[in-house]
Amino acid sequence: MSSTTVKITSLTVTEQVMTFVKAKLNTLTNALLLPVVGISIFLFFWSITAQSIHTSLGEFPGPKAVVEQFSSLYVEHKTEREKAEAFYQRQEKRNAAKLAKNPDYVGKIRAYTGKETFVDQIFTSLITVTCGFLLAALIAIPLGIWMGLNKRLNLAINPIIQIFKPVSPLAWLPLVTMVVSALYVSDDPLVSKSFLTSMLTVTLCSLWPMVINTTMGVSSIGSDLVNVSKVLRLSTLTHIQKIVLPASVPMIFTGMRLSFGVAWMVLIAAEMLAQNPGLGKFVWDEFQNGSSDSLARIMAAVVVIGFIGFLLDRAMLQLQRKVSWDKSSVNV
Amino acid sequence: MKNTQTANTNECNGTETDINQAFLNISQVDMVFPTPTGGFTALKDVDLQIDKGEFISLIGHSGCGKSTVLNIVAGLYQASKGGILLKNKEVNEPGPERAVVFQNHSLLPWLTCYQNVELAVKQVFSDKMSKAEMKEWIEYNLKLVHMDHAMFKRPDEISGGMKQRIGIARALAMQPEVLLMDEPFGALDALTRAHMQDSLMEIQSELNNTVIMITHDVDEAVLLSDRIVMMTNGPEATVGEILDVNLERPRSRLSLAKDVEYNRLRSEVLTFLYEKQRKVENISSKSAPAKTVEKRCVNES
Numbered sequence: 001m002s003s004t005t006v007k008i009t010s011l012t013v014t015e016q017v018m019t020f021v022k023a024k025l026n027t028l029t030n031a032l033l034l035p036v037v038g039i040s041i042f043l044f045f046w047s048i049t050a051q052s053i054h055t056s057l058g059e060f061p062g063p064k065a066v067v068e069q070f071s072s073l074y075v076e077h078k079t080e081r082e083k084a085e086a087f088y089q090r091q092e093k094r095n096a097a098k099l100a101k102n103p104d105y106v107g108k109i110r111a112y113t114g115k116e117t118f119v120d121q122i123f124t125s126l127i128t129v130t131c132g133f134l135l136a137a138l139i140a141i142p143l144g145i146w147m148g149l150n151k152r153l154n155l156a157i158n159p160i161i162q163i164f165k166p167v168s169p170l171a172w173l174p175l176v177t178m179v180v181s182a183l184y185v186s187d188d189p190l191v192s193k194s195f196l197t198s199m200l201t202v203t204l205c206s207l208w209p210m211v212i213n214t215t216m217g218v219s220s221i222g223s224d225l226v227n228v229s230k231v232l233r234l235s236t237l238t239h240i241q242k243i244v245l246p247a248s249v250p251m252i253f254t255g256m257r258l259s260f261g262v263a264w265m266v267l268i269a270a271e272m273l274a275q276n277p278g279l280g281k282f283v284w285d286e287f288q289n290g291s292s293d294s295l296a297r298i299m300a301a302v303v304v305i306g307f308i309g310f311l312l313d314r315a316m317l318q319l320q321r322k323v324s325w326d327k328s329s330v331n332v
Numbered sequence: 333m334k335n336t337q338t339a340n341t342n343e344c345n346g347t348e349t350d351i352n353q354a355f356l357n358i359s360q361v362d363m364v365f366p367t368p369t370g371g372f373t374a375l376k377d378v379d380l381q382i383d384k385g386e387f388i389s390l391i392g393h394s395g396c397g398k399s400t401v402l403n404i405v406a407g408l409y410q411a412s413k414g415g416i417l418l419k420n421k422e423v424n425e426p427g428p429e430r431a432v433v434f435q436n437h438s439l440l441p442w443l444t445c446y447q448n449v450e451l452a453v454k455q456v457f458s459d460k461m462s463k464a465e466m467k468e469w470i471e472y473n474l475k476l477v478h479m480d481h482a483m484f485k486r487p488d489e490i491s492g493g494m495k496q497r498i499g500i501a502r503a504l505a506m507q508p509e510v511l512l513m514d515e516p517f518g519a520l521d522a523l524t525r526a527h528m529q530d531s532l533m534e535i536q537s538e539l540n541n542t543v544i545m546i547t548h549d550v551d552e553a554v555l556l557s558d559r560i561v562m563m564t565n566g567p568e569a570t571v572g573e574i575l576d577v578n579l580e581r582p583r584s585r586l587s588l589a590k591d592v593e594y595n596r597l598r599s600e601v602l603t604f605l606y607e608k609q610r611k612v613e614n615i616s617s618k619s620a621p622a623k624t625v626e627k628r629c630v631n632e633s
Contacts, residue, residue: 224438227408230426232455232506242451246442325442325486 061296066303069296077117084112116277122304125267125278128195129312132202133263139203140210140259141252145244147211148218165208169201169266173273176200198267198276206263210255217251218244246325253320260316264309279305354381355542356405356510360414363400374400376568378414380561382510387536387543389553391601392563392572393611398546401563402512405544406432418509428456431508435515437495439487445498446483449473452502473505474498476535493524497531504539513545517552526585529555537582550601554594555583562604565611572609575600 043063053060061069088109095107116124147154180197225247229239271280283301286294363375374397382388390398403409405416407426416423423430431452439448449470457466474480477497487495496516503511516532517525529552536543536556547553553560557577564572577597579588588594 222438224434224436225440227406227426227432227434228438228440230408231406231428231430231432232452233425233427234455238455243440246440249442 055295057290057295058292061299065296066299069293069300072293073118073297073300077119080114080117083114087112087114118282118301121278121282122308124195124276125271125280126308128198128271128276128278129202129260129263129267132199132267133206133260135199136203136206136259136263137210137256140207140255141214144211144214144252144255145218145240145248147215148221148248149240149244151219154215154219161208161211164204165212167205169205169269170273172201172204173197173270176204177274192276194271194274194276197274198270198278198280201270201274202263202267205266206259209258209262210252213255213258214248214252217248217255220251221247250320250324250326253316253324257313257316257320260312261309264305264312268305354417355384355386355419356382357417358382358401358405358414359417361401361404361411361416362413363397363404363409364412373568374566375404375411375570377570380571380574382542382544384542385540387541387556387558388545389557389560390544390546390563391548391550391553391560391605392569393565393605393609394548396563396566397569398563399514402432402514402544402546405510406430406512408432428452428506429509431503431506431511433496433499433503433511433513433516435518437487437492437499439495439498439502441487444484444486445474445479445490445501446470448487448498449502449505453505456506470505473501476504476538477501477531491524493520493528496520496528500532500535504535504541509542511541511543513543515546515548518548525549525552530585532556533581533583550598550605551585553601554579554597555585555588560597560601562601562609565609573604 047062047064050060050062050065091107091109095105095109098105099107143157147157177193177197180193180200184193184196221244225243229243234242267278268280268283270276271278272284273280275281275284279301283298286297286301358378358380361375361378362373363378364371364373366372378397378401380388390401392398400409404411405423407416407423407430410424418430439445440451443451450466453461453466453470457469461469471480471483474483477500479494479497479501482490482494487498490498496519500513500516503513517528520528533556545556554577560575560577562572562575563569575597579591579594579597
């Protein structure tokens with residue numbers, strides 16, 4: 001009697017282990033194997049197709065050419081850094097020599113004026129997009145909360161938002177450029193005009209999804225929660241702080257993620273035209289350059305742009321997970 | 333106060349309450365909701381006087397405007413005509429002295445149970461109590477509803493009955509003059525509901541609050557109330573009959589089941605609901621106003 005029981009339990013244990021292993025394998029397949037298979041198939045078709053497209057700049061770059069360009073871009077970056085380092089060292093040496101001759105001499109250090117490398121351009125782009133996005137959030141979230149709380153304001157402003165939302169950044173850019181040139185006049189500018197133009201264009205385009213989602217989030221707070229606030233006689237400020245903000249955090253973050261995606265897309269276009277030294281300018285310069293490597297370098301930039309966009313979205317998702325109380329609203 | 337006429341003399345109003353002395357006076361209240369096709373008169377001439385410490389149940393068919401009465405007393409709605417006097421002061425806005433227990437608990441999902449009660453306590457007592465006193469008061473109220481073990485859990489981590497307990501604790505913690513309960517146990521299963529009713533009776537015997545509770549459940553009404561206010565069907569719903577429940581407290585559901593008086597009261601309410609105020613129209617009929625959630629019928633068993 002007891003031996004059979006033991007047998008049964010041991011059997012279930014092995015079964016349990018088997019199901020566990022199966023489940024593990026399954027998740028492993030889903031998480032790793034399938035994406036790898038997908039990417040491999042994509043790379044295969046890319047290289048096949050690339051070979052049969054002939055442009056005036058030579059053959060369309062396949063995966064191999066792009067990988068080569070990655071390493072050459074990195075080498076260029078290192079060479080440029082070494083050059084800069086050498087430039088500063090030369091200056092220091094010269095200043096030291098002059099100081100030895102003439103003790104009153106005040107040395108000058110001139111900035112290195114070499115071309116930005118690909119890595120520099122990535123950082124410029126990241127800074128520009130972050131500034132533009134933060135400015136947009138600073139405007140959009142308070143505005144969205146106000147609109148969500150005040151139905152009349154919402155009705156008044158909503159048409160404007162609906163009209164501005166679909167406007168392409170390329171339409172804004174000339175206007176922003178001219179306005180920045182007219183208003184941002186300074187002998188010693190803190191930031192360059194091209195940076196400001198790109199940033200403001202990003203702001204103008206990434207504003208709307210955040211406003212809309214915040215408004216939606218705030219106006220869809222359950223009437224029960226609003227009634228709780230009324231019964232407690234919470235002041236407007238406490239009401240916003242204790243009820244409105246936490247209740248609409250999931251929606252606000254959805255809007256922020258959408259907006260960040262838009263901002264990153266818009267940025268590349270804005271940088272191309274505004275000549276802000278970021279990834280957009282890199283693509284434009286390579287296009288104008290028209291060497292036999294250009295297309296491969298542009299393709300490398302495309303991959304980097306996509307990858308950074310993906311990482312930015314993931315970062316926002318992590319932030320949302322951390323901040324939001326409603327874990328079910330945090331979807332991939 | 334626009335209307336200060338004499339109270340309704342009709343029906344079996346058992347208590348001899350002087351209108352001017354009544355603790356809570358619902359006086360000649362009309363409620364008209366604007367609709368695209370003109371005003372919809374939900375309530376007409378609702379008149380009710382409630383003493384301090386009384387437990388009142390409002391019972392009636394779906395859509396008869398029970399919730400509207402409660403919302404007017406809470407100050408969430410404004411009566412179209414007539415008004416509410418609480419201790420001879422007119423009520424025209426919501427406030428913590430008329431705490432509400434909502435049907436679906438309405439806890440803030442991002443706060444723990446403790447924090448939910450704390451929000452109310454801080455709002456009401458922050459200038460009267462020290463921090464330590466407030467903490468003690470919050471814990472006392474959570475203990476009262478037997479929820480001190482789950483203080484630091486979030487609402488989505490506890491069951492429906494527990495959530496409603498926290499909702500009650502939050503309302504009690506405001507130390508209200510009147511406790512308003514909108515079908516507090518309507519969303520709970522029968523066993524949990526019975527448990528909650530016992531808890532409520534226990535709390536009531538300790539605190540002796542003035543309570544207005546909306547219910548669909550005849551047994552619940554008879555078991556808990558001092559008076560049962562039965563409302564006629566809408567539109568133009570009003571107080572139909574008022575039934576005094578003079579059963580001795582503490583009441584036990586088991587011994588009451590065989591009690592003659594208890595069964596007489598039960599059948600009185602049932603007679604009112606199913607003979608005098610029988611719903612003629614279909615359940616799916618569109619004439620039933622606003623509230624659509626209340627599909628569940630009166631508990632007959």
